[in-house]
Amino acid sequence: MTQLYLIRHGIAVERNNSIQDEVRPLTELGKEKTQKVAQRLKEVKIKFDIILTSPLLRAHQTATILQNAGLTDRLEEFIPLSPGGSLQLWVDWWLNSHYHHDQSTIALVGHQPDLSNWAEIFLWGDTQGILVVKKAGIIGLNLPTSINPIGESELFLLTPPKFFI
């Protein structure tokens, strides 16, 4: 199994007419909560072989907080993690990467409802909208590496940040 963590960006400045959605930054509270989540992940000795992030500022800032906490040595932007991006593009990337093996641990930082949709597709093949993912919340999936992971994965973690604080 590859361990895949899907992490939602922290609390960002609200949408408004004076700022483009792509550059809405995390609020101070959003940074603080994300740092606590990062700290807890560090305490339980999680290390990501790579973090892929949506290029949107609020996601990239979230991923950078995780990196600065020592959770990974490798952080890259991944365009399909933008809102509405394609799960299949990520699966194709994974299948052709050197992270497609049973000891790898990968984090994706992105947006709702895409993250819960992706998780649901991995778990049971379609989207039902039944996973509640708060900002700075985390989904943890075990993806099989010997068969197609769609509809064949396991869920081992779903948590809002409040349990980490």
Next chain:
Amino acid sequence: MTQLYLIRHGIAVERNNSIQDEVRPLTELGKEKTQKVAQRLKEVKIKFDIILTSPLLRAHQTATILQNAGLTDRLEEFIPLSPGGSLQLWVDWWLNSHYHHDQSTIALVGHQPDLSNWAEIFLWGDTQGILVVKKAGIIGLNLPTSINPIGESELFLLTPPKFFI
């Protein structure tokens, strides 16, 4: 929504010929991890209106640790939480109790694979074996109160104890 927490008993003495399954106690490590889980639930201000527990010793001890941490004022044994028990009996109990309303928070302490099976039935109507629930692990569900919760509930929490320690 009623918040329903499904909590698996902590680590117990292994099965062996010199002890009946019903009276296998928690180990010291099992008690310790369960206490840490209870402490964390207390820190995030969770309070259960009632804890129902399987009558088996390892479950009852787990429920008692939760009660002693101040997480509930009310603890009762509930026979259908024994291994292989009936989800419908619990639903019937709930529908006829004064806990069937949108502000209630209920915890059930029991066994695997029943807890993940019950959760999966609440979430999508049947069992697929895709939720990983460790000992002293927790599943958190939102159950709608205006319609039948089978296949209509949401998952907001799934965590092994290690994130609480």
